[in-house]
Amino acid sequence: MNETTYILEYHGITKGFPGVQALDDVSFKIETGTVHALVGENGAGKSTLMKVTGGAYIPEGGEVVYKGEKVSFLQPADALQKGIRTVYQELNLVEKLKVHENMFLGSEEHVVLRDKEESVKARAILTDYGLEKIDPRRQVGRLSIGERQLLEIAKSAWANPDLLIMDEPSSSLSSSEIEILFNLIKRLRKEGKTIIYISHKLTEVLEISDNITVLRDGKHVITAPNKEFTEETLITHMVNRKMGKQYPERVSNVGEVVLEVENLTRAGKFKDCSFTLHRGEILGFSGLMGAGRTELMRAVFGLDPYDSGTIRLRGKRVNHISPSKAKDLGMGFVSEDRRLDGLVLCRSTKENTVLPNLLSYSKRLFGVINRKQENEAVDAQKEALNIKYANKDHKVKYLSGGNQQKVILSKWLLMEPEILIMDEPTRGIDVGAKKEIYDIIHELSLEDLGVLLISSENDELLGLCDRIIVMHDGSIEKEFAREEANADDLLLAAFGRFKS
Amino acid sequence: MKSISVNSKKDRQLESLGTVLQKWGVFIGLILLMLFFSIKSRHFFSIPNFLNIARQTSITAIIAVGMTYVIIINGIDLSVGAIVGLAGVLCAVFITNLGMNPLLAIVLVLAVSAVIGLIIGATVAYIKIPPFIITLAMQQIVRGVAFVITSGYPVYLKNPLMNTIGRGFFLGIPTPVYIMAVIFIAGGFMLHRMRLGRYIYAVGGNIQTARLSGIKVERVIVIVYILIAVFCGISGVILSGRLSSGTPNAGTGFEMDVIAATILGGTSFAGGEGTVFGTLIGALLMGVLSNGLNIMNVDPYIQMIIKGFVIFLAVFLSVINSRKSEEK
Ligand SMILES: Nc1ncnc2c1ncn2[C@@H]1O[C@H](COP(=O)(O)OP(=O)(O)OP(=O)(O)O)[C@@H](O)[C@H]1O
Ligand SMILES: [Mg+2]
Numbered sequence: 001m002n003e004t005t006y007i008l009e010y011h012g013i014t015k016g017f018p019g020v021q022a023l024d025d026v027s028f029k030i031e032t033g034t035v036h037a038l039v040g041e042n043g044a045g046k047s048t049l050m051k052v053t054g055g056a057y058i059p060e061g062g063e064v065v066y067k068g069e070k071v072s073f074l075q076p077a078d079a080l081q082k083g084i085r086t087v088y089q090e091l092n093l094v095e096k097l098k099v100h101e102n103m104f105l106g107s108e109e110h111v112v113l114r115d116k117e118e119s120v121k122a123r124a125i126l127t128d129y130g131l132e133k134i135d136p137r138r139q140v141g142r143l144s145i146g147e148r149q150l151l152e153i154a155k156s157a158w159a160n161p162d163l164l165i166m167d168e169p170s171s172s173l174s175s176s177e178i179e180i181l182f183n184l185i186k187r188l189r190k191e192g193k194t195i196i197y198i199s200h201k202l203t204e205v206l207e208i209s210d211n212i213t214v215l216r217d218g219k220h221v222i223t224a225p226n227k228e229f230t231e232e233t234l235i236t237h238m239v240n241r242k243m244g245k246q247y248p249e250r251v252s253n254v255g256e257v258v259l260e261v262e263n264l265t266r267a268g269k270f271k272d273c274s275f276t277l278h279r280g281e282i283l284g285f286s287g288l289m290g291a292g293r294t295e296l297m298r299a300v301f302g303l304d305p306y307d308s309g310t311i312r313l314r315g316k317r318v319n320h321i322s323p324s325k326a327k328d329l330g331m332g333f334v335s336e337d338r339r340l341d342g343l344v345l346c347r348s349t350k351e352n353t354v355l356p357n358l359l360s361y362s363k364r365l366f367g368v369i370n371r372k373q374e375n376e377a378v379d380a381q382k383e384a385l386n387i388k389y390a391n392k393d394h395k396v397k398y399l400s401g402g403n404q405q406k407v408i409l410s411k412w413l414l415m416e417p418e419i420l421i422m423d424e425p426t427r428g429i430d431v432g433a434k435k436e437i438y439d440i441i442h443e444l445s446l447e448d449l450g451v452l453l454i455s456s457e458n459d460e461l462l463g464l465c466d467r468i469i470v471m472h473d474g475s476i477e478k479e480f481a482r483e484e485a486n487a488d489d490l491l492l493a494a495f496g497r498f499k500s
Numbered sequence: 501m502k503s504i505s506v507n508s509k510k511d512r513q514l515e516s517l518g519t520v521l522q523k524w525g526v527f528i529g530l531i532l533l534m535l536f537f538s539i540k541s542r543h544f545f546s547i548p549n550f551l552n553i554a555r556q557t558s559i560t561a562i563i564a565v566g567m568t569y570v571i572i573i574n575g576i577d578l579s580v581g582a583i584v585g586l587a588g589v590l591c592a593v594f595i596t597n598l599g600m601n602p603l604l605a606i607v608l609v610l611a612v613s614a615v616i617g618l619i620i621g622a623t624v625a626y627i628k629i630p631p632f633i634i635t636l637a638m639q640q641i642v643r644g645v646a647f648v649i650t651s652g653y654p655v656y657l658k659n660p661l662m663n664t665i666g667r668g669f670f671l672g673i674p675t676p677v678y679i680m681a682v683i684f685i686a687g688g689f690m691l692h693r694m695r696l697g698r699y700i701y702a703v704g705g706n707i708q709t710a711r712l713s714g715i716k717v718e719r720v721i722v723i724v725y726i727l728i729a730v731f732c733g734i735s736g737v738i739l740s741g742r743l744s745s746g747t748p749n750a751g752t753g754f755e756m757d758v759i760a761a762t763i764l765g766g767t768s769f770a771g772g773e774g775t776v777f778g779t780l781i782g783a784l785l786m787g788v789l790s791n792g793l794n795i796m797n798v799d800p801y802i803q804m805i806i807k808g809f810v811i812f813l814a815v816f817l818s819v820i821n822s823r824k825s826e827e828k
Contacts, residue, residue, distance in 0.1 A: 303712060327714030341712045344705035346772040355702055356713040358695045367695030411713070 007032040007163055007194045008053070012062035015048055017398065019390025022048040023059070024218040030211070035185060035195045037209035037226075039202065041238055041430040042402025043388040044215040046198050047089055050165050053196075054086040055079040066163075083162035087152050087169055089198075089401045089428070090339060095141035099126075102140050103155050129154045130180045145172040145337060146289045150180065157188060164188065165196040168401065170204055171428045172336075174289045174456050175491075182208055200402070200430050202231045214238055239432045246435055247463030248442040250482070254466055255279030257315075258450045259419055261300060264309035269295040270474040273309070277419065282441065282451045284465035286458060287494050292474040293454045294336060297421045300452075301333045302326045313419075327356060332412035336423035336454070338401070342408045345397040349389055352396045353378045353411045381410035386436060401428045409437065413444070420444075421452045426460065438464055458490045472496040525817060526764055526778065530785045537792035544795055551674060557787030558680035559584075559742075560754055561780065562735045564761040565687040566728025568779045571762055572704040573724055574771035575624065575631040580732045580758055582642035583613055584751030587736025589646045592655035592746025595662065602661040610733040616642060617729025621722035631725075639755075646748040655746040666741020676738045683731065688776035700724060705772030760807070761786050764814045785810075 008030040015023040022045045030036045038046050051057040053064060055076040064071050066082060079086075093102050100115075100122035122136035131154055134147055143151065149172050156164060170178050185195055185208060199205050205212065212229055214221040214237040221237050259277040264270065270292035277283050285293045299306040302321035311318045313329050323333070335341050343352050354361060354374050361374045378392050387406045389399050396407055405428050412420060422441075426434045441464065445451055455461050461468050468480045470493035478493040492498040538545040563580050570577050587609050594605035616638065623634045668675040691697035699720045702710040711717050732751075740746045765782030767774025789810060793803045 301712075323712055324714040324716050333712060335712060341706070341708035344702050344709050344772065346705045346768075346770075347701055351698060351701065355698070355710070355715070358698055362695040369693055369695060369698065371693075 005032045006030060006065075007067060009065040010049070010062065011065065013049065013052060013059050013064070014061035015045075015052060015057060015059045017390070018394070021218050023052070025062070026215070026218070026220045027062070028213050028220055028223040030194060030196065032194055033189065033192050034210035035189055035197055035208055037205040037212045038196060038198045038215065039200070039205055039212060039234060039238060040215035040221075042406070042428075042433055043400040044238075044430075045218040046215055047167055047400060049215070050086060050088075050167055050196065050198070053079070053165060054084060056086075080159075083160075084165070085156040085159055085161035085163070086165040087149075087156050087167060089167040091145075091148055091152055093140045093148055093152060095139070097140060098136065099134060099138055099140055099143070099151060100136040102151065103136070103158070125158050126151075126154060129157065129184055144289050146174055146177045149173060150177060153181065153184065157184060161193065163194045163196070165198075167198045168200070168428055169197070170199055170201060172424070177289065178204065200428065200434075202234050202431060205234070206231065216240060235431055238430065244435070246431070246438070248439050250442065250464065250466070251446065252466055252482075253280035253446050253448070255281075255448060258313065259300075259452075260310075260312040260315075262310045262312070264296065264299060264306050264311070266295065266299055266304070266306045268474075269304075270299075270471075273471075273476050275469055275476065275479075277450045277452060279418075279448045279450055280445050281467070282445050282453055282465045284461035284468040285452065285454045285471060286456075286461055286468055286490050287471035287477075289456065291471040291494065293471050294423055296471070297333070297423060297452060297454060300326075301331060301421055303333070327415070330418035332356070332415050332417035332420045334408055334412055334420065334422040334425050336427065338404050338408065343396050343404060346395060348393045349387075349396045349399065349407055350374065350378045350392040352407055353381055353392075353414060356411055357415050377414055381414055384413075385410050385440070386433065402430055402433060405429050406433065406437075413440070417449065419450045419452070421454075423454045424456065425453070426455075426457075458487050461485075461490070462487065470494055470498075526766065526781050526785060526814060529814070530781055530788065533785065533788055533792065537788070537795065541792070541795045544792055549791070549795075551672075551677070553784070553787045553791045554677045554680075555674040556791065557783050558674075558676040559735050559739055560757045560761065560786070561680050561783035562683050562738075563728065563731050563754065563758045564765075564779045564783050565683055565776055566724075566731040567758045567762045568687075568765070568767050568774050568776055569691065569700055569724045570631075570728050571759075571767045571769065572700055572771060572774045573721060574704050574707075575721070575724070576635065576759070577620070577631065577725065577728050578635040578755050579616070579620065579638040579642055580728065581751035581754035582639045582646070583616055583729055583732035584736040584739060584754055585748055586616075586642050586646040586649075587613055587733040588740030588743070588750045589650050589655060589746035589748050591662070591737050591740045592657040593649060595659050596655055596657055596746075602659050606737055609737060610730055613729045613733030613736075614726050617726035618722060620729070621725030624725065625718035625721035643748070650746065650748045652748060654743075654748070657740055657743075657745050662737075662741040663744070664741075666738055666743070676742075679734065679738065683734070684776060684780055691776050696720070696723065701772055757786055760811045764811065 006029040011027050013023050013026040026049060040046050048057060052059050055078055094105065100119040103122050103125070104118055119136040126132060126134050126136065131150055134143065134151060140148060149169060153166065153169055169181060173181060188195060197205070197209060206226060206229065209226050211223060211225050212234070213223040214234065216238060255278050257276050258279050262274045264273045273296050287293050295304060298304040300311060302323050302325060311321060318329065339345065354377060358369065361377065362369045364370065381387070385406045387410065388403050396404060399407065409425060426437055429437065441451060453461065453465060462485055466482050468485050468490065469476055470478045470490055472494060473496060477496055478498050480489065489498055543549065567577060590609045590612060591605055594600040594608060595602050620634055620638055623629050624631045665675055670678065691700065699710065699715050702713065702715060703717050703720045707717055736751065739750050743750065761783035762779050763769065764785055765774070765778030765780065767779065789807060790803065793806065
């Protein structure tokens with residue numbers, strides 16, 4: 001084929017929500033058989049456009065032309081039937097069911113299910129896609145977020161769509177998992193499939209895509225071949241202004257010890273983990289998915305039990321720690337999964353923001369909430385973190401993914417903690433906002449906040465932390481001071497192969 | 501960054517019409533129903549009949565406030581009717597048989613109810629037995645105790661205070677209606693304006709997020725079950741005053757009316773959503789329905805069928821409606 005054909009054309013797509021124009025006259029085309037990346041700030045309208053494509057939303061204006069045919073007002077089922085598959089930003093697996101049951105959900109071949117047969121088939125498919133590490137008989141709820149994400153992608157790819165849409169597939173993947181994903185994408189492209197790829201990780205976007213479209217504030221900015229962009233020009237298109245350096249110039253402000261963890265052990269999760277955190281210190285935790293970082297932090301915060309070891313706060317031993325006690329002692333926890341334990345999706349942005357801090361806004365008789373204080377606090381956070389939403393009384397689930405993440409951050413920052421545990425705090429957040437968050441973390445550390453930062457992006461750890469601890473297989477493998485740390489060593493240590 | 505553009509005025513009007521329908525659907529239903537009965541029967545539309553409806557409704561509506569909390573936190577309480585029965589029986593036994601001061605008797609009855617609620621709540625929160633099961637068991641136990649205490653017979657209860665509570669009037673309005681009003685206003689205030697209310701929503705919306713946010717979720721659950729049990733106690737006291745006796749099988753089947761009122765009022769079975777005002781409308785709707793059907797002399801069995809359909813219809817419409825608003 002020499003002549004370019006377009007599998008998908010958007011003509012003047014418009015879609016608004018109460019108070020927000022999510023898409024404003026968006027027009028561009030997607031070439032058949034390419035990987036087409038879609039980038040833009042949080043709330044730019046990327047997910048909304050994909051939901052329009054997949055038939056989940058009906059646009060108010062404009063039309064979608066698919067394979068040369070007008071398909072405006074598709075229904076989700078029509079989209080599936082016409083070969084459009086979407087892996088949404090929010091995962092849609094049934095946690096209680098096993099991997100293979102999820103894979104074939106809705107396409108079971110027999111009325112009486114043949115468990116064995118299904119799981120064998122699932123294993124074959126998973127292996128084919130490079131996912132042999134996922135056991136088809138496991139419950140999905142027991143998989144890591146990254147594994148779940150890959151499973152969902154494999155499930156969609158297996159349905160053999162002509163157009164596969166992936167909304168931030170890599171935000172919860174480790175670097176090795178991203179490699180699996182990229183191999184899968186390259187293979188699909190070779191088979192002539194078209195892929196729409198949404199991501200905030202611009203290096204990835206530049207690596208994998210053929211063409212790139214930038215959206216800003218619901219409007220189409222530019223669509224051009226990959227080679228016409230650099231990371232800088234992409235950012236300029238996205239935010240329409242110059243951006244300073246990604247990471248703040250780190251000024252160390254390490255004070256006295258505030259948290260000591262000694263020989264903390266939980267069978268099967270982590271063992272003999274000891275570390276200390278100082279006031280004003282940013283302590284990073286690197287490692288592969290499943291290295292036990294999240295589990296360790298959950299235990300420190302009292303969310304999960306531990307078998308042995310001690311936790312000392314400001315020199316005092318803490319027994320029977322629970323989240324409410326941890327909070328009272330000045331700890332906050334930004335968790336890694338927005339939907340699981342980060343937000344109450346069916347409640348408003350306001351309620352979510354003040355949830356851990358209600359005590360400060362209800363000091364009057366019997367806990368009557370002072371609405372004025374509360375509203376002011378929420379507005380101040382909106383301003384400080386540049387969170388985009390139309391109305392703080394609307395449900396938080398209507399916020400774009402990145403803005404939801406900012407709400408989680410703001411609810412803990414509002415508490416003014418002394419120790420803040422952050423598990424992948426910048427997941428799904430755009431480059432501009434990331435920088436804002438890095439600046440905030442940095443500034444708070446100058447005001448003596450101690451930060452425990454888990455991240456799967458080593459860049460982030462290297463740019464921000466005073467010290468980096470690498471975990472491998474449930475144990476602390478190695479600790480690096482800021483000066484001696486580099487990306488290669490972090491990776492080696494994460495695989496347990498660092499030799500000094 | 502850019503401020504978000506605001507939709508045109510027309511859009512907003514359209515949007516508000518949608519939400520109005522969703523929010524006020526049951527309210528509109530209530531008004532239509534009242535219109536219908538007013539046309540069908542000339543006995544329906546009169547102040548005395550309205551007061552009558554309010555008084556009849558008050559006994560279950562009080563409990564429905566508690567049920568709103570319970571359903572918001574993803575729970576259910578099937579023991580409410582039985583607690584009403586036991587409360588009435590205890591009230592009569594304390595006052596008639598033991599000659600206790602009526603005020604003290606009422607306080608004791610509410611304390612016993614609270615203990616029952618505490619047991620249920622603690623079992624749900626700490627031992628994590630599904631509330632459906634534990635309250636089903638509690639229903640049997642409590643009802644059984646009421647029968648054992650009275651050997652199955654009603655206990656006579658004649659006392660001025662109890663009389664005032666159950667059948668008295670103040671400024672021409674029945675006393676139970678005042679009690680109901682106080683509980684709705686206080687209960688609504690608590691849910692919408694106080695810390696505990698927020699915690700109830702958070703626990704119901706996502707218990708893991710609530711726990712991680714440092715809320716003592718178990719405590720919230722226990723308090724909610726204590727509250728509903730105390731409301732049952734109040735309702736039982738009123739009912740025994742009205743009947744002038746403590747009857748062991750009083751309150752039988754209340755759970756159905758109470759749950760129906762709550763669901764009609766828009767409280768979501770998925771948890772995390774619901775309002776006390778909605779529940780009031782739901783309770784009134786149930787009350788108007790049975791009053792109107794009675795006035796029209798509809799056969800009680802047919803009434804059951806009609807009521808069932810109304811609940812079905814209301815839930816059906818609300819599910820359709822909320823699904824639409826998701827997709828907007
Ligand atoms: N169902 C909805 N109801 C109301 N507003 C919505 C809804 N869905 C999206 N929005 C709003 O539309 C805008 C665009 O959201 P969208 O999810 O498309 O952003 P996005 O580009 O995917 O952002 P992110 O990178 O953060 O995922 C946001 O301001 C968001 O708050
Ligand atoms: Mg999105």
